[in-house]
Amino acid sequence: MDEKVMVTRSSMPDFEEYTREIKSLWETRWLTNSGVKHRELEENLCRYLKVENLNLCVNGHQALEAIIEVMGLKGEAVTTPFTFTSTTNSIVRKGLKPVFCDIREDDFTIDADKIEPLITEKTSAIIPVHVYGNICQYEKIQKIADKYGLKVIYDAAHAFGVTVDSVGAGSLGDASMFSFHATKVFHTIEGGCAIFKDRAFYDKLNEYKNFGLGADGEIEFAGSNIKMNEFSAAMGICNLRHIGQSVSSRKQAVLRYRENLENVNGIRLNAERENVKSNYAYFPIVVDPEKFGKTRDDIFTALAENNIVARKYFYPLTSQNKEFGGAYSASETPVANKIAQRVLCLPLYEGLSNDTVDRICGVIKSL
Template sequence: MKTILVTRSSMPPMEEYIEEVRPLWESHWLTNMGVEHRKLEEGLREYLGVSNAALFTNGHSALECAFEALGLGKDGRDEVITTPFTFASTVHAIVRKGLRPVMADVRPSDYTIDPVSVESLVTERTCAIVPVHVYGNLCDVDAIQDIADRHGLKVLYDAAHAFGVRKNGASAASFGDASMLSFHATKVFNTVEGGAVCFRDPALGSELARWRNFGIEGPEDVACSGGNAKMDEFRAAMGVCNLRHVDEEIAKRARVEERYRERLEGVPGLKLIAPQPGVEHNHAYMPVFFLDSFGATRDGVFEALAEEGVGARKYFYPLVSDFACYRGRLDSSRTPVARGAAARVLCLPMYADLAPEDVDRICGIVLSCGGRG
């Protein structure tokens, strides 16, 4: 029985990576914003079409540093509106920065945050909105910016899933005051572990630089109690190499998704998220939602795939508001669309080199669970 994992990290040819890191044996400059760091930051600005980008050791640290750099909570307003249909990191970052997460519901069309729900939750204590481009699907960025402008709120996007996504040519990383990207090994573009903040106001650059490097301003000057969130040269070099191949990776993912859609689209009881008009997608994930009419539950399909050596992922389940650490503080009954999505979603294997025969096998197992084999 052939095992198929839910994802497989993209790697450049080994020789290419070795050539990229070889000069480090001459310079001995391994971290603290060296040559590879600068090369990757520049490369990303160009690729993403953003004017400002700062690298971090991972997406989560990038998010925490962005909260600090934006000064959230400093004026006494401490509520941040976000969504429970996300990875733990989004809400943990809010809580770890001493802010209070407020949960908006998501839209049934693409499971991104619902602007109507956001608007209803704004109070005089709200300081920011942290929307998530779930599965690489873009939030309603215009409606969110409109709410933020009318209420004087910052917008910090969790764009961990949205590397390379563009709407009418504009990068997903260009919206709001800032956007966090994750370069974790499982993402469309990876630096093994890594992340970035792309931002609008250039003044935010020096703030981010301080927060990621112990608050250090100069050899004898420390401005704030920052942590250590720097990306080292070996990871930056991995990014430099992977960036050369990312368009090809996304094109291959598009073909995998096409094959899935050919097999699963229109099957009664299965829901796939419709492509968003005007959006160039990155095909980061393959989420499928199992409705009652399918004839098998999400968990039943998950088990059947596991028995055949196929790894799928209940992503996002449970909702963040149902985590043990938030029990009694957050209430998932207030976000019924998110709760329904978490109960029904399964992300099927998705990576650039997933073979068409493997997609067919996975779909065969899924369909047979619903008696449609």
């Protein structure tokens, strides 16, 4: 049997580089609570992403929950069911009702033309997702938000370093969340951040992430504990040094996939846009069973039989999560429902060789 291929693999700096980075922690003994590494990484990320008011957190999910809380969002949030469950869970866990909007067929992001009819007097926010690093229709979404006085919070977990019209994804809307999970293009082992347009929310998150502790030592409100520790921040400092190499290695694999699969009848590849600089985070394919002659699940199984792990990402829709008890029908978002049945993310990570990509595509084409 050929060597096992995982769907993802974490990028890592050289062992020596990382140990050099953390050595000073044995002298300072300052391991968390906005230490030197934490502050340095925040500054480096602001420079790299061309943003301000970036606040590091223990992971992306908690950053999203924190954004919802510090911005005081209540009532309903218009969002997408075609996402990782973290987006929906954050909304629910912060006491809001998710209102699910359908997605666009071509780039899988929320369909801005379908948002307006979903807005009620209870709506406080639109929470879209830059799925696979595809940037949402941000101008249309902003117009709607301005018309109804809503906040726009982007789940930008997939969009690290992506720019649209030369603007960083993190600058869109009122706030964005990035995930720095170990499997992401850029990571801090576990980690994430919130980026705010308004500095006041950055300051409030500093309190929220440290139990609600204010500058004068009083507890301003019932905050949480979601601080990033120094070892994670040090990993981020190292990984950010090599982000260019990491993205270009992924790009090479993506180009090889495209060469292999772009003319296969019944397999649709992620659309590329001229005004978007990609981070090559994922390689989703959409399988049309009528044209391809086999289903997404057939491909998934054939790859597994060949020791290759692909991921049905995203499937099922988050509107089908058990906690909703069937309150939302998948047919209310027909495009999202169809894509969730047909999409498959193929292995993609830094260092994925052309030979391995050819092997994966060979299995698909043999079907």
